[in-house]
Amino acid sequence: MTGAEMIIHALKREGVRALFGYPGGMVIDIFDALYSAGVPFYLTRHEQGAAHAADGFARASGEVGVCLATSGPGATNLVTGLATAYLDSIPVVAITGQVPTSLIGNDAFQEADMLGITRSITKHNFLVKEVDELPRLLKSAFYIARSGRPGPVLIDIPKDIQQATTAMPYPDEVNIRSYKPTVAGHLPQIQKAAARISRAERPVIFAGGGVISSGASAELALLARRMQAPVTTSLMGLGAFPETDPLALKMVGMHGTAYANYAIQEADLLIAIGVRFDDRVTGKVSKFAPKAEIIHIDIDPATIRKNVKVSIPLVGDIRCVLTELNQLVENRNHDPWLQTVAGWKRENPLQYTQNGGISPQAVIRTIAEMTGHQAIIATEVGQNQMWSAQFYDFISPRTWISSGGLGTMGFGFPAAIGAQVAHPGRLVIDIAGDGSIQMNIQELATAALYNLPVKIVILNNRSLGMVRQWQSIFYQRRFSGVCLNRDARCPGECDGRSDSCPLYLPDFVRLAAAYNIPGFRSERPEEVAPILEKAFAHDGPAIVEFRISQEENVFPMVPAGAGLNEMLRGMA
């Protein structure tokens, strides 16, 4: 078999259902092997799109997402996608072509040191130097990507390796002596955690993306019921626990619910599961959960005690650990605590004011109702992302696809394409801002040509809303570089405040038409539901643009450096 054939063989052996990529001189042999190989291939319009699509595929399915790019510019175009997957611990294998081994280091045409470039944004990376090593390294790439704390792995394969032949078989398994992720939890620690849980009076469960990647939602729900503990999640944990459940506190942190933030600040025990205590969650760390002892369950020992003090660390696969823990935890009753929490919920619901035009929050609620909270929701980054996180009420895992750690604008749409490929029969929606959607808009061609019926809902505020929000609150409304319609004719002092500004660029409906897909637009609240119905009923991709006010902001908001209970609740 040639190296190129081995690569395709590996994809088949790993059960890869979709490959996203873009060709070039240093992967032309792989594309040749792909010709009529029967591995479904999706040609994106940009390698960044391929990386995000592989990532979205992985998030929606739980399988490893795979992307393929040529050396040099093709490979460097993957970088943002790999960093996005790395920060959210998503299993992705990126295959890149490289210049022939004899030319490496010579600044050859389209040579880039991908090992060096991606070292800090991948879980691991390989350069293949011998074709006989290729089968084992391919197997290792898949194994490392999906095991332990998942993450992206890049495998860089020089052209001559792709052309050389090998008699080495593709291995059934690999044994990497220096890589042995802990799976089972340490029983004495689990017992200690159970004992501490039985003494808790004001417990809160804080669940994150680790619950989703470990497939532990059922175990989490059982623990919450047994303990009668309220459950909050990080942005990455949305969907790990049904947000419609009476025990749900929804999201915590900078744009979390007031009641989740209050509960964390008053808790005497925090059971943190598959989270990493990002600064967007904790606010000022020294003020975070001041009354609580913390039990921290995670597969990665390095996340424990990285940001917060932990009384009981518990390293292991979350599903394994929770299964064991659930056997030791008895049914508890925390009525006084739950009543306090219920009071906070009553007094501080998520809310927004109607301004006569379309409220973005109402759009999200309408989508949630129309889809029974069952659609796969991808988002871009900014206000669109936070409103989606706050108002959709996620009820099942792997229905929330959003760049949490890196906050990558332009992620949502290609990720939605990947999610749609993973689940052809399901409704996949990208909730977008007019800024973010333009960062990977070229993938409209991909969606249109493969007839991937992703629906793009653009909340068009004609600005980079989230940055504008910060400028409104912290920078005296000095709106600098956030108006997406500013042109040479605009008066110098215009702060982009004028909703009567006539210009909208681009015209998203005409843009849709250019790709032969339907486009809808409205600025009238009563048209929201009918338009969404039409778009959702369409058998193919569609763009929906809702024009909203620039003055809509995301609240609550914990200012950077403040404690979680020091929230802004609206514009002063």
Place this chain on the structure above:
Amino acid sequence: MRHIINLEVENSAGVMARIVGLFSARGYNIESIVAGKTVEECTARITLVVIGDDKIIEQVNKQLNKLIDVIRVTDVTREDFVNRELLLVKIHCPPARRTEASLVGNIFGAKVVDISAKSLTFELTGSESKITAFLQTLRPFGIREVARTGPIAMVRDFNPRSSE
């Protein structure tokens, strides 16, 4: 605190870059790094000297362990250990001062490895404190050039307190 950390790593190209990259990306302070072969062809030994409080050292240990090419991490500072460093030092030394210089060398057990009309070069192996003391003592001669390897270390097997 100063910690000496031993790493057993896969002897792969780029493993050093991974380790150094980790330190620069996470802002850890690294004082010295020594790498060498072991008896096993595919394994290498790296000794790091790292400075940080307990919290940082815990993270350093965990993050090093997380690198796929790292087989084992041992913080020898937490155990009873021996450490040695190799020094080459060239001093100003006209023929008239040779006797004086070799006396100092003898006291420390240093070897003379090069000699010229103007200079003398010593080789010395020892604990870091011994090396530092030797350099201190040579200062009056005028030190022209110093090369230190940074320490390598090994945990002691013999423990007088637990010997039965």
